[in-house]
Amino acid sequence: MRRRLLALICTYTVLFAACQIDDEMYSVYDVYYEHAFVTDSSSVLRSSAKYDSIAGVDDVSIRVKGGFEYAAGDIVGYGHCWAKGIVAPTINADRSNCKLNSGSMSSGENFYSTISGLDCETEYSVRSFVITSDGKIGYNPQTQVVKTDVPHDKWFESDGFFNNGINSGRTDGINIVTVVDGDTLTIFGLGRAGDICYSDVWCYSSKQRSYQQLPNLKDNYTNVEVPLWGASGFGLNYSERNIPHHLVYVGCGCTRAVNYQLSDYNKDFYVLDLDATGKFKWERVQYHGQEQNVQLKDKPFQGQARTGGVGFSVGSWGFVGLGEYQNSYDKDVHYHSDFYMFVMEMNINGGGMLEPTIGYFNQMTDDFDAGERSGASVVVVDNIAYIMGGKGKNNIYYDEIIPCQFTEPLSGSPNSYTFLWGKRMQVSSQLGDLFKPRAFGVAFSVDGKIYFGLGEELDENGDKIYYSDMIQYDRNTTKFSLRSNYMNEDAPSSRVSRAMVINGGDRAFVTGGEKQGSGITERNTSEWVYRP
Numbered sequence: 001m002r003r004r005l006l007a008l009i010c011t012y013t014v015l016f017a018a019c020q021i022d023d024e025m026y027s028v029y030d031v032y033y034e035h036a037f038v039t040d041s042s043s044v045l046r047s048s049a050k051y052d053s054i055a056g057v058d059d060v061s062i063r064v065k066g067g068f069e070y071a072a073g074d075i076v077g078y079g080h081c082w083a084k085g086i087v088a089p090t091i092n093a094d095r096s097n098c099k100l101n102s103g104s105m106s107s108g109e110n111f112y113s114t115i116s117g118l119d120c121e122t123e124y125s126v127r128s129f130v131i132t133s134d135g136k137i138g139y140n141p142q143t144q145v146v147k148t149d150v151p152h153d154k155w156f157e158s159d160g161f162f163n164n165g166i167n168s169g170r171t172d173g174i175n176i177v178t179v180v181d182g183d184t185l186t187i188f189g190l191g192r193a194g195d196i197c198y199s200d201v202w203c204y205s206s207k208q209r210s211y212q213q214l215p216n217l218k219d220n221y222t223n224v225e226v227p228l229w230g231a232s233g234f235g236l237n238y239s240e241r242n243i244p245h246h247l248v249y250v251g252c253g254c255t256r257a258v259n260y261q262l263s264d265y266n267k268d269f270y271v272l273d274l275d276a277t278g279k280f281k282w283e284r285v286q287y288h289g290q291e292q293n294v295q296l297k298d299k300p301f302q303g304q305a306r307t308g309g310v311g312f313s314v315g316s317w318g319f320v321g322l323g324e325y326q327n328s329y330d331k332d333v334h335y336h337s338d339f340y341m342f343v344m345e346m347n348i349n350g351g352g353m354l355e356p357t358i359g360y361f362n363q364m365t366d367d368f369d370a371g372e373r374s375g376a377s378v379v380v381v382d383n384i385a386y387i388m389g390g391k392g393k394n395n396i397y398y399d400e401i402i403p404c405q406f407t408e409p410l411s412g413s414p415n416s417y418t419f420l421w422g423k424r425m426q427v428s429s430q431l432g433d434l435f436k437p438r439a440f441g442v443a444f445s446v447d448g449k450i451y452f453g454l455g456e457e458l459d460e461n462g463d464k465i466y467y468s469d470m471i472q473y474d475r476n477t478t479k480f481s482l483r484s485n486y487m488n489e490d491a492p493s494s495r496v497s498r499a500m501v502i503n504g505g506d507r508a509f510v511t512g513g514e515k516q517g518s519g520i521t522e523r524n525t526s527e528w529v530y531r532p
Contacts, residue, residue, distance in 0.1 A: 060148050061116035066128035066140075068105050075104050077131035080113040086145050087125050091137065098129070120156055123147045155487045158529045161511055164211040166202060168511045169193050169523040171229070171498040174201075176311070177380075178235025180246045180274060183207040186502040187235070187248050190217065190228045191512065192257035193523055197227035201250075201272075206505035215280045217250060217270060228253035228266060230307025234318035236342075240353055246274040247356050249285070249318055249342065254307050261328040265305030269342075271356050287360045288345070300360040306336055308374035308440070312385045314406040318342040320361065322390065324374035335392050337372035339364045339419070364419045370402050375439030379450050381475065384422075388452045390439050397437035397457045399427045401450070401473055427471060430480045435471055442501040444508040446532045449474055451508070454486055456497035466495030466516040472532070486510065487528055496524050507531040 064080050081098040083089035091098045099113035118124060127143040161168040173191030177184065189201040199216040217226045231253030237246050251269030254260050270282040287300040301320075309323030321339030326332070340361035347355040376390030376398075385404040391397045403422035410416040427435045441455030453470025468486040473479075485493040499513030511527035 060118040060120050061114055062118065062124075062126075062146060062148070063112060063114050064126050064128075064144070065110055065112055067110040068107055072132075073104070074133045075130045076133050077102050078105060078111060078129065080115065080126055080128050081139075082115055082124050082126040084119075085123055085125065088139070088143055089125050089127060090139065091129065100131075118148050120148055120154075152531055153484050155484060155528045155530050157487075158509060158527045160204075160211060160509065161527045164202075164213075166211065167193070167198070167200075168527055169525040170198060170500075170512045171514050171523070172307070173198075173229070173500045173512060174231050174233050174250060175501050176233045176235055176248055176250070177503050178237060178246065178248065178274075178313070180237070184503050184505055185235075185274075187214070187233070188500050188502060189214075190231055190250070190253070191500070192229035195258045197229055197255060197257040199225040199227040204502045204504070204509070206503060209504070214272065215282060218282050219268070219270070220281060220283045226266065226268075226270070227255055229257060230254055230309075230323075231266070232306075232309040232311035232320045232323070234311040234313040234320070234342075236313055236316060236318050236344075236356075238316035238354075244275070245354075245356070248272045248274060249311075250282075251285075251301060252306050252309055252320065252323065260326075262305065262325070263328070265307070265325055267299065267301050267303075267305055269301060269361075273356065283357045285357055285359060288358055300342075301340070303338055303340055303361065303363070304334075304336065306374075308376075309336070310376050310378040310387065312378045312380050314380060314383050314385055314404075315408050317406065317408065319364070319385070319406075321364075321368070322373055322376055322387075333374075333393070335372035335374055337367045337370075339368055341417075341419075368404075368421055370400075370421065370424055371396070371398065373398060373439070375441075375455075377441050377443035377452060379443045379445045379452075381445050381448060381450065386443075386450055386473075388443050388450075389437065389441050389455060391457075395458050395462075397439055399435065399437035400424045401427070401452070425473075425478065427480050431471070431482065434482060435469060435480070436465075436467065438467055440498045441467070442499055442508075442510055444501050444503055446506060446508065448476075449532065451483065451530075451532065453483070454496050454499060454510070454513070464497075464516070466497050466514075468493040468495045470530075483532070484530070486530075487526075494524065494526070494528075499524060504529065 077100055079098055079100040081089045081091045101111060123145060125143050125145050128140040130138045170191035170193045173189055176187040184206040186204045191198050201214040201217055203212045203214055219226055231250055233250040235248050249269055249271050253266050254264050255266055256264040269285040271285055272282050285300050305325045306323030309320055311320045319339055319341050323336050324333050341364050342359055343362050344354045344359040347353055371392050373390030373392045377388045379386050387402045389398050402424050405420050407418045436457055438455035438457050441453055443452045450473040451470055455467050457465045459465050470483045472481050472483050487494045494515055496513040496515045499510050502509040507529050509529050513524045515522060515524045
């Protein structure tokens with residue numbers, strides 16, 4: 001009691017004798033909104049759309065709570081004030097940084113302030129105050145600090161690539177999503193820029209929100225790095241004898257950025273064991289003939305050469321398919337409609353365990369019955385792969401989403417699987433001309449919903465058209481809806497194709513690619529984040 005009395009006396013001295021407020025008056029962040037994003041144990045972020053503008057400007061706002069243990073009779077106003085950074089905020093002369101309520105409060109009552117117009121990903125300090133009848137202001141000695149996050153359906157510039165020394169100005173890279181111990185990882189890299197072809201590979205952790213450089217793609221037999229663009233890949237996760245395995249496979253693609261010949265196409269696949277911490281290295285996948293398939297001839301992938309294909313995993317199985325190649329003689333572009341499943345074999349040295357570096361690609365189908373194509377995008381949600389967009393011969397571009405459901409083989413019956421393509425859903429059937437067919441777009445999934453956009457098409461003159469728009473596909477309602485264009489409303493929208501997309505858990509990062517500006521094609525070096 002004596003300690004509390006001394007605290008009250010100190011408070012009165014600071015806040016003037018006429019302002020009889022309690023030293024334990026408080027400001028806390030009250031979780032009042034059902035879908036609020038909790039940034040820490042005591043704070044809340046809200047994002048609401050202002051529908052009075054065509055652009056649909058978003059507003060980052062927070063709701064804060066103040067309260068009185070008891071209230072003096074000379075209080076005529078109360079509220080909250082705030083400032084950027086970790087400071088003790090005070091009210092500006094123009095009162096632009098405060099929410100003021102007029103009147104008095106009763107003891108034990110609470111009041112709330114909604115503070116809007118804040119910047120995203122910024123620290124703010126907030127505290128409550130009272131105003132007495134003689135015009136004096138008493139500030140709560142307790143200040144709350146909160147860091148706002150990214151609001152919904154809006155793009156924001158990021159600098160993760162720059163801060164980690166990653167070259168973002170590339171096209172035709174890889175984006176392989178896999179989950180390790182509950183952490184969604186995106187393996188990305190490779191690609192090309194001008195006449196340069198890249199071999200660097202990186203990993204982004206959505207849980208840690210951090211980047212890690214993995215070993216450059218390198219052939220362990222020749223000890224030579226393998227630069228690739230237009231490659232395909234997938235992650236494989238499985239458990240054997242209670243030991244988890246997390247693998248990444250990369251293959252196909254082309255080793256020369258420009259003026260390439262048919263001999264520059266790569267048909268090898270390489271695997272990286274993500275569990276081999278500190279011992280990372282890529283190893284070329286080999287076939288050793290256990291299945292007596294003479295057609296393989298020590299080469300695990302017997303499909304034709306290709307770039308622009310898709311790779312994905314369903315359950316513990318990996319798939320590659322589609323794509324294109326250009327014949328070095330007639331320069332014609334040939335498109336594929338086939339799909340292959342990777343079959344891992346047992347270690348040839350015995351032990352009865354699977355060997356990640358030994359296996360072959362079994363052809364699932366030579367025609368998936370939806371049109372041969374390249375530049376399609378793929379997303380896997382709840383073990384269903386969704387193929388989106390792409391282009392085929394005679395400059396046909398697609399605007400559809402095609403689901404594929406794979407059921408794993410029964411134990412002891414390797415041929416008992418099913419590989420079924422569902423109903424093709426055209427975006428134009430719902431959105432008309434608001435969303436055009438395209439290839440080489442970006443696709444990702446957040447909270448079970450699928451997002452697809454950007455990309456390219458050819459106009460009637462054979463010139464490339466680049467896009468910046470994006471749609472959302474709701475799998476529960478099977479409805480398409482338009483979302484915000486790539487980049488912030490404060491900057492011109494950027495029409496980008498062949499970009500890399502990184503899954504950030506509740507958000508996605510899009511960087512790289514080629515864009516159209518001032519009538520010429522140039523590389524995109526910016527990095528933007530989107531949170532649905």
